[in-house]
Amino acid sequence: MYVRRGTAALLGAALLLAGCSTGGDTEGGTGTEAAERTTTEPGGTQEPRDADPFWVNPDGSAPRQVAAYEEEGKQAEAAAIRRIAEQPSGQWLGPENPEAEARGFTEAAARAGRTPVLVLYDIPHRDCGQYSKGGAADGAAYRAWTAAVARGIADRPALVVLEPDALLHLVDGCTPAALHEERYDLLDGAVTTLKSLKNTRVYLDAGNAGWGHPDRIDGPLERAGLARADGFAVNVSNFYSTEDSLAYGKQLSAKVGGKHFVIDTSRNGNGPYREGDPTERWCNPPGRALGETPTTSTADPLVDAYLWVKRPGQSDGECKGGPKAGEWWPEYALDLTR
Numbered sequence: 001m002y003v004r005r006g007t008a009a010l011l012g013a014a015l016l017l018a019g020c021s022t023g024g025d026t027e028g029g030t031g032t033e034a035a036e037r038t039t040t041e042p043g044g045t046q047e048p049r050d051a052d053p054f055w056v057n058p059d060g061s062a063p064r065q066v067a068a069y070e071e072e073g074k075q076a077e078a079a080a081i082r083r084i085a086e087q088p089s090g091q092w093l094g095p096e097n098p099e100a101e102a103r104g105f106t107e108a109a110a111r112a113g114r115t116p117v118l119v120l121y122d123i124p125h126r127d128c129g130q131y132s133k134g135g136a137a138d139g140a141a142y143r144a145w146t147a148a149v150a151r152g153i154a155d156r157p158a159l160v161v162l163e164p165d166a167l168l169h170l171v172d173g174c175t176p177a178a179l180h181e182e183r184y185d186l187l188d189g190a191v192t193t194l195k196s197l198k199n200t201r202v203y204l205d206a207g208n209a210g211w212g213h214p215d216r217i218d219g220p221l222e223r224a225g226l227a228r229a230d231g232f233a234v235n236v237s238n239f240y241s242t243e244d245s246l247a248y249g250k251q252l253s254a255k256v257g258g259k260h261f262v263i264d265t266s267r268n269g270n271g272p273y274r275e276g277d278p279t280e281r282w283c284n285p286p287g288r289a290l291g292e293t294p295t296t297s298t299a300d301p302l303v304d305a306y307l308w309v310k311r312p313g314q315s316d317g318e319c320k321g322g323p324k325a326g327e328w329w330p331e332y333a334l335d336l337t338r
Contacts, residue, residue, distance in 0.1 A: 045086050051297045054088035054159070054307070055109035055116045061328035062313060080337040081313075081330070088294050089266065089308040090119040090161060092326070095136070098122075098145050102152025115157040117294075117307055120149060123166045123186065128174040132317065132325045139182050146190045155198040161205060161262070161309050162190060162229070164236045167220045168207040184223045191225035201304075203262050206232035209240040209248040210272060218255035230304070231260035237310040238264065239272040239288055246300055253302050263298075265291030266308035267336060283319040284329075290336050312336050 046052055057063075062085035069078035091105050102118065109116040122145050126135030136142035169175045170183060187204065194202045204224055206217055221232060232252065235245040242265055249261040269289030273281045290312055296305045313333025315322035322329055 045083070045293070046088070047293065047295055047297075049113060052088070052293070052295045053115050054294050054305075055105075055112055055114035056086065056088045057091060057105070057108075060085070060089070061311065062333065065313075065328070065330050065333065077334060080334055083290065083337050084312045084333060087308055088114070088117060089311040090117045092119040092121055092311075093149060095122055095134070095145070099148040099152040102149045102158075103154070104152075106153050106156040106158055109158075110156045115159055117159050117161065117309065118149075118153075119161045119164070119309060120146065120190065121164055123163045123183065125175060125179055125183075127165065128169055130317070139186055142186050143189060146193050150193050150197055150200075153194075153197055153200055157199040158197075159201045159203070159262075159305075159307075160194055161203050161233045161236060161307075162194070163187060164205045164233075164309075165207075167205060167217060167224055168211060170220055171213070171216050172211075184220070187224035189225075191229050195228050201230040202228075203231050203233040203304075204229050205236055206234055206249075206252060206261070208235045208238040209244040210238065212248070214248065214252040214255055218252060221252075221256055226256055226259060229259075231262065232256075233262050233264065233307075233309065235264045235268060237266075237316070238282060239268050239270075239285065241268055241271045242292060242299070242306070244271075246303065250300070250302060258302070260302050260304045262305045262307050262309075263303060264309040265294075265306040266310045266312050267291060269336075280319055283316045284322040284332060286320070286335065288336060289338070 046056060062081055065081045066078045066085050069081065093101050105116045105118065122136050122142060124135045124138055124142055127133050136145055166183060166187060170180050175183065191202055191204070194200050204221055204226055206221055211217070226232065234249045242263060245263045245268070249263065253259050253261060267288050268291040270287060273285030273288065292306045294305065294307050298304070298306055313328055313330065313336065315325060315327050315329045315332065317325040322332065
């Protein structure tokens with residue numbers, strides 16, 4: 001994930017603080033494998049369904065790491081990673097078999113009586129060619145991909161966070177102007193497709209408190225179909241405190257008709273990193289911590305949920321010794337629990 005300095009001088013240092021989101025491979029396999037796994041609740045610290053209705057994937061990277069540490073006799077490490085394994089986090093759908101993946105996750109979640117958090121991150125020209133580059137080959141491929149996701153979800157409950165950074169990278173000058181109109185059309189179409197489903201909630205990504213320009217992204221959100229969405233998401237894959245994210249979200253909500261929002265609290269327990277290269281402070285920063293656990297019991301009626309959209313323990317990219325974006329990094333996961 002990448003944010004570069006925009007050409008407009010007024011963006012200034014704020015752009016350098018605006019981190020980017022990272023996707024990665026889908027946790028725990030794909031397709032019908034997800035539906036066939038056990039849906040036994042992990043047992044431990046996840047809140048009751050009325051406070052935290054979201055699904056824990058029992059076969060994600062963190063549960064597998066817990067099992068590995070226990071087999072090695074590393075009980076302290078297993079207990080630490082269990083703090084991640086027992087909480088629901090986003091399932092980032094991959095480019096291959098999106099219908100089977102979406103069906104598998106939503107079926108498994110439905111059997112557990114919970115709602116999966118799905119992250120759609122396949123927009124063409126994704127991440128401006130940086131650590132999480134990729135995405136659909138073109139607009140037609142993206143429309144086919146989102147249609148397949150919708151078929152997989154069907155009438156089962158799902159909460160979708162739509163395309164981290166896609167709008168922010170239109171505003172900050174990272175995405176070439178020639179691609180803007182198509183991206184707005186693709187996002188608007190994705191919202192329409194997903195909101196045609198009976199039980200799917202959709203939140204468009206709207207950057208983070210480090211961006212600091214609610215008056216620059218309100219118009220793009222509306223052009224991308226916010227009126228039909230349930231709201232927007234802030235702080236996806238970033239580290240800004242819940243307090244700062246709440247302030248940013250409320251400022252933005254006031255500009256878009258009082259729309260509700262969700263906050264990614266997965267790694268914001270210590271706030272953002274303030275040292276090193278400003279352009280990569282978002283990438284695997286040291287000394288960060290887990291934030292509030294996922295819940296719908298939040299500090300403000302405008303905030304529909306605190307979510308772990310980013311899966312704690314997954315790398316932001318090949319920086320500071322990390323593996324590729326989206327890959328599980330147990331050492332970093334342990335640091336987050338400390």
